[in-house]
Amino acid sequence: MKQKLKIIFGDFLDALRRFWLEVMGGVFLAFGVMLGWAAVREYFSVTERRLTTMLATEGIFAALMIFFALDSFLRARKPR
Numbered sequence: 697m698k699q700k701l702k703i704i705f706g707d708f709l710d711a712l713r714r715f716w717l718e719v720m721g722g723v724f725l726a727f728g729v730m731l732g733w734a735a736v737r738e739y740f741s742v743t744e745r746r747l748t749t750m751l752a753t754e755g756i757f758a759a760l761m762i763f764f765a766l767d768s769f770l771r772a773r774k775p776r
Contacts, residue, residue: 714772721768728761 735754742748 717768717772721765721772724761724765724768728758728765731755731758731761734758 731754735751735758738748738751738754742751
């Protein structure tokens with residue numbers, strides 16, 4: 697019975713998985729861009745041009761979110 701359901705719904709579940717990965721990639725990319733923009737604003741608002749903890753934190757999390765977005769998009773393209 698499980699095999700029959702897999703045959704019937706296999707393509708649908710694969711499409712649903714790809715859709716989920718692409719949506720999550722878009723969400724991570726949006727967070728990465730927002731955090732990157734915040735890091736740029738923080739950099740230009742620092743008067744002494746020193747690295748603040750907020751700038752470092754925003755930069756690290758922006759890079760991490762963009763990495764997650766790229767990983768999610770690549771997983772969506774890779775066949776299972």
